[in-house]
Amino acid sequence: MTDDELIWRIAGGSGDGIASTSQNFAKALMRSGLHVFTHRHYPSRIRGGHTYTEIRASANPVESRGDGYNFLLTLGDSFARNPSEGAYYGDEEQKPLYENLDELREGGVIVIDSGLVDTDSVEDFDERVEENNWHVYEFDLRSLAREHGREVMRNTAGVGVTCALAGIDRDWIIELMTEAMPEKILEPNLEILDEAYEMAMEREHTHDVSVPEGEHDEEQVLLSGSDAIAYGSIDEGCRFISGYPMTPWTEVFTIMSQNLPELGGISEQVEDEIAAAALALGASHAGVKAMSGSSGGGFALMSEPLGLAEMTETPVVFVEAMRAGPSTGLPTKPEQGDLEHVLYTSQGDSNRVVFAPSTVSEAYTQTRQAFKLAYEYQIPAIVIYDQKLGGELVNVPASHFDEAPNPDLGSVLTEEEIAEAPHDPSGKYNRFQHNVEKGISPRSLPGQKGGRFLATGNEHMPAGHISEDPENRVFQMDRRMERVENIRKDLDAMDTSHQTPHGPSEAEYGILTWGSNQGTVFEAVDRLNDDGYSVKALSVSDMMPYPVEEVEAFIESVDEVLVVEMNASAQFRGLTQKELGRYGEKLASLLKYNGNPFEPAEIVDGFVTTVVENDTLPGTETKFVPAAGD
């Protein structure tokens, strides 16, 4: 484990401004030339309840939260409701201290707001400090904040202390505060920052943790997976969104709702998720690029309109932000448990495109790809990601977003083209023709002269008339299914692949993963190779149609494969075996589903223990499921 990085954890109560403070701090670190990665942990409560944000800052690119952390700023929970011991939520006020000690690295720094946090609340605090060589600094940040402004400004005091203790140039913070804060609160905040800084500089520094120096080759921007999905949609010409709030999908919905009106678009918050999905279909049917989305439970309601989109060949993009289930599960915690739900929900032999972006930058590109394919092939496309990817802020080169907009509606005819196209004797346009290139039968839009047709969820003839004719049924089914095969061919023909390899090209072992685990797995692979093991990884982002050739080549190239995912039933491993038709004996699983994402060390340990040493995993954080042949 290296200490050429600062992993700063700010802990407090929900509602204490932890998220906004850490966002600014992360941006300041990015502007100073560092690579940053943030990890958010928050309860399903508004005010009160232990929350923290971790910011990892390094001179080198960082793609995961890392293992543990080395700088804790604990502000206490000022909204704690049940401070008495034994109450349902426990001794809350002090949680930001005692809940966070387990992962603090040896030699780490603890800054305590003594105005609210009492070290006596941790039974063996002094012993643990000594044992771990932690460096404790106590300041009454609460009083300082109250003196100059309001209690909530103790965040700023904490940042000031951090700057002093970690050697961070305050100017980066001041610049950001000046940009972000109205004059009225800027003044007291600057005073608090200065005073806290001086206070900490006066204290003797015994620790050896500091922020590294770095420099970027090109301009960076700091944004989350939710930002990236929203921006990808907007750049791809999406101007209609309908939704119902549900964590963590709400983030994308909010970003879109706040921006679409200025772009001449429409956002609709509606009565439920069935309506939300149906509205997106209605808007798309009328000729607008449209999206909707939800999280697990809300997406369950959308399965009916989803099937209708498939049968009527109405293009639409749905976003599914996974949180831990079943049912309402852990509302604010990540899991990858909705993969099968998203792949197979809705009745019949249904087809769709399902992408699971792995990083913030891929969230942008793959969302755009989802829209392209949806509108070209007239098929619903789903972007599935978890709460971790949605909420993590990372730096991405600004040039990544320097792309042209694409308002192309795909396979829609003009009125001239409609006039030339085949019509049914009834006068209707043959919207669902049998034998067409790539299975794509071009659309007309309501209001276009001569283009009228019937869209229906029942099986239908070329003009849309409902029909149970067996021959037509087979033609229509085959054509709808054929589109997915052609989408696979298109994706395979692209210069770039959504599947990301990592590590040496030849290796003994492989790690297969999907979605937001990518960065964590890659970091673990690097460490394993540094430790003398021979491992490579493949991170898969196309779920349907599945990248059979790429994954098969990867599995064939190694002796054993460990599939890493955040769920209890190894859903991606199951999908891989189903799509490839074999390899049950070659794929084992490392699973985590306790509400927290993997740390690289867990993958390193899990791999060495289970794959190399054929041993069982100690503890309960992660779980091993052997291959069928074991």
Add this chain to the structure above:
Amino acid sequence: MSVFSAIGEETEHDQNEFTPGLEPQPTWCPGCGDFGVLKALKGAAAELGLSPDEMLLCTGIGCSGKLNSYFESYGFHTIHGRSLPIARAAKLANPGLTVVAAGGDGDGYGIGGNHFMHSARENHDMTYIVFNNEIFGLTKGQTSPTSPKGHKSKTQPHGSAKEPLRPLSLSLTSGASYIARTAAVNPNQAKEIIIEAIEHDGFSHVDFLTQCPTWNKDARQYVPYIDIQDSDDYDFDTTDRREASEMMAETEDALHEGTVLTGRYYVDSERPSYGQEKRAIGEMPEEPLAERYFDEDYEWERTYDLFLDKHR
């Protein structure tokens, strides 16, 4: 050629244009009230001078859902209870379209009840026709939300313990700005009401009594009916919410007792439609959104120029 040239096209349209050329005959049972809706809608569309290509007819599932198989226009035969959210989004995307949604009493007041309330509340500029025959038809005769209390069916063998839903009162409470009840047995009034409903700028709810000769043999067949506007016994102001509400209550009570009252109950021409409201607060473009995708001069903005500054 413009993108949506069928919209606002000024030519005379014959009722027959709304009859699909080689369509099979409707599969509704002989004597079914649904024929009355089809006829009234065709007559209304022709009289309004609409072109089949500028109309979007969204239906739900059930006997009523088959309406757009027999009516020539753009159609979206959706899923049980979901015609409204699909229809209202299509109208928002392209306000030039004449959007009509239709469904049955099970479809519209049962499974789609939530959408009904909220579409009325938002006052979308569209027409919603509910085929009210007080029974589930296509699934073979189960008790529906408007079936009378005590109604016996295979799924309620002891007779329904539920009071029937009151669609007119519910509609008013929810916020519909045009509310009427008509009946298949009253074709002239039905056509007139549908014309008014389509012309009305806001959410128009037409509770359309359609007799079901197959499954609801015990049901009143909606005859004799009384047209409240034609009768001296019923004098009230259709623009007065309170008076309309009382008349609706009386109508709904009377139906349970076997007297069929039809006519227009509530007309609020002052209230702006949802689209107008959204435009007024800057949440909807002035020009139809759907046209923008065909405007070659329109400069599509991109997030790189718009939003990236705040992430730097």
